[in-house]
Amino acid sequence: MKTRLSIRYLLLLANAFILLLPVFAVTFLHLWDGHLVRVTEQQLIAEALLIGETWREQQLASDPGRIDAPHREGLRPIDGVLSLDYQFAAPAAVPTHWAADRSGPAWVAGARIQALLQRARQANLGSLRVLDAQGCVVATTASDLGACLGDLPEVRQALDGNYAALTRARLPRAKFIQWAGLSRRSSVRVFMALPVREGSEVTGVVYLSRLSSSPLEAVWKLRFTVLAAALLCIAVTVAVSLFFSRRIARPVRAITASAEAMARGEPVGTLIPQGFAPAEVESLATALQRVTSQLSDRAKYISEFAATVSHELKTPLAGIKGAIELLRDSGEQMSPEQKQRFLANINADAERMDRLVSRLLQLARIQSAPETAEELALGPFCRGLAQRYGDQVRVDLRLAPERLTMQRDHLEMALRNLLDNAVRHGAGEPVDLSVAKFGDAQVAFQVHDRGAGISTGNRARVFERFFTTERDAGGTGLGLAIVRAVAETRGGSVSFESGQSGTTFTLIV
Numbered sequence: 001m002k003t004r005l006s007i008r009y010l011l012l013l014a015n016a017f018i019l020l021l022p023v024f025a026v027t028f029l030h031l032w033d034g035h036l037v038r039v040t041e042q043q044l045i046a047e048a049l050l051i052g053e054t055w056r057e058q059q060l061a062s063d064p065g066r067i068d069a070p071h072r073e074g075l076r077p078i079d080g081v082l083s084l085d086y087q088f089a090a091p092a093a094v095p096t097h098w099a100a101d102r103s104g105p106a107w108v109a110g111a112r113i114q115a116l117l118q119r120a121r122q123a124n125l126g127s128l129r130v131l132d133a134q135g136c137v138v139a140t141t142a143s144d145l146g147a148c149l150g151d152l153p154e155v156r157q158a159l160d161g162n163y164a165a166l167t168r169a170r171l172p173r174a175k176f177i178q179w180a181g182l183s184r185r186s187s188v189r190v191f192m193a194l195p196v197r198e199g200s201e202v203t204g205v206v207y208l209s210r211l212s213s214s215p216l217e218a219v220w221k222l223r224f225t226v227l228a229a230a231l232l233c234i235a236v237t238v239a240v241s242l243f244f245s246r247r248i249a250r251p252v253r254a255i256t257a258s259a260e261a262m263a264r265g266e267p268v269g270t271l272i273p274q275g276f277a278p279a280e281v282e283s284l285a286t287a288l289q290r291v292t293s294q295l296s297d298r299a300k301y302i303s304e305f306a307a308t309v310s311h312e313l314k315t316p317l318a319g320i321k322g323a324i325e326l327l328r329d330s331g332e333q334m335s336p337e338q339k340q341r342f343l344a345n346i347n348a349d350a351e352r353m354d355r356l357v358s359r360l361l362q363l364a365r366i367q368s369a370p371e372t373a374e375e376l377a378l379g380p381f382c383r384g385l386a387q388r389y390g391d392q393v394r395v396d397l398r399l400a401p402e403r404l405t406m407q408r409d410h411l412e413m414a415l416r417n418l419l420d421n422a423v424r425h426g427a428g429e430p431v432d433l434s435v436a437k438f439g440d441a442q443v444a445f446q447v448h449d450r451g452a453g454i455s456t457g458n459r460a461r462v463f464e465r466f467f468t469t470e471r472d473a474g475g476t477g478l479g480l481a482i483v484r485a486v487a488e489t490r491g492g493s494v495s496f497e498s499g500q501s502g503t504t505f506t507l508i509v
Helices: 007-062 105-112 114-124 153-159 179-185 215-221 223-263 279-330 336-368 378-387 408-424 479-489
Strands: 127-132 137-140 164-169 188-198 201-211 374-377 393-399 403-406 431-438 442-449 493-499 502-508
Touching: 007 105, 007 114, 007 127, 007 164, 007 188, 007 201, 105 114, 105 127, 105 137, 114 127, 114 137, 153 164, 153 188, 153 201, 223 279, 279 336, 374 378, 374 408, 378 393, 378 408, 378 431, 403 408, 408 431, 408 442, 408 479, 408 502, 479 493, 479 502
Parallel strands: 393 431
Antiparallel strands: 127 137, 127 201, 164 188, 188 201, 374 403, 431 442, 442 502, 493 502
């Protein structure tokens, strides 16, 4: 049997998928924002290397007696230090002092690259500064020439010979600019400080900062791709919703159509849904299939039962009616002995009808009424039942369990029918009743007689309703039918083995 998901889990999956879309989008934007910050840092590193080398070359040009001693030991690419999950540093402090001496090669070189910095600023909209070995600004795109920034942590780290970078929150503004300047909508400003070396000595620092590219800017630049992705997400969401709703609704509609066909009296095939279907729908279809089969079997049973009952009752009713007509028409001419004989026939037919009705009532109660189970002590129950037959019934309880949960009346009716038949056909020999545990929760009752056995022609009909070989002796043919009904009600069975040495009926309940 296929394992099917419950409707609650199907709806949970659909809702989870829909809810995870914005979560995925937010997470993606966050990671994208971090990626754009790292890209900005890499761009600043490349720009800072060019500015730093240009400034160093200008220093050498302004001091002819100075020997070029580039820092070649341990040359390697400069990797960014900012992570995707960056953190904002404290705002930059205001400079506390300014350079008093603005002469020397560093200042001369700074003045020579001032125009270069201004042209570079027009391209990247950043803030570019070159600092001398004391951390004072010797070239800048701002109005802070001569400001000493050595107190800033990134500058201090670069003066110590290490590359440094950090992010700071952009200061708030009254309003944003139009769509043409979406890059300025970013709230993240990247700061980096790159040491400039001559040999092992740090002669200056290139200090750059720029707003990171905004995710909104990237979205606008890739708006057609983003729009296509959004439409794809919407299409997938709609497809998932339609898929789950179809899988839930289609089998329900099929079951409804089958139920309507059943109500019209049309033949109905299997109601069990094929393929993918929720567990609740399959359970509903299975239950309806079982109910349909039971109703069909019950209707067939009622039809056969009514036909059989009418046939069985017709004979005694015809006898009673005939006897009454004879008594009414010729009663005055009959002798007392003849009248008594007709009255005895009427009484016999009435008693047979009474037995039939009583047995039918017992059979109907067993087959239709719910069983009220009770705990039976099997030892006292079986011994008490055998005492009614005196020495004719012997009980073997050696393998019997102590207790059985079952309705007492049902078990007593079944065993009495088996014992009555065994005593009646046992050729006067004792009948054996043995009880043993069967499986995990069932009990097997065996009734063995030592009679001539059941004839071969009658063996296939012993459990049929109203079949009896003792009709003249008052047999109704319902005893073994009652036994089978008790067994089937309990989910058990009844069977027999018959031969020249006798017959053994086995009842499992």
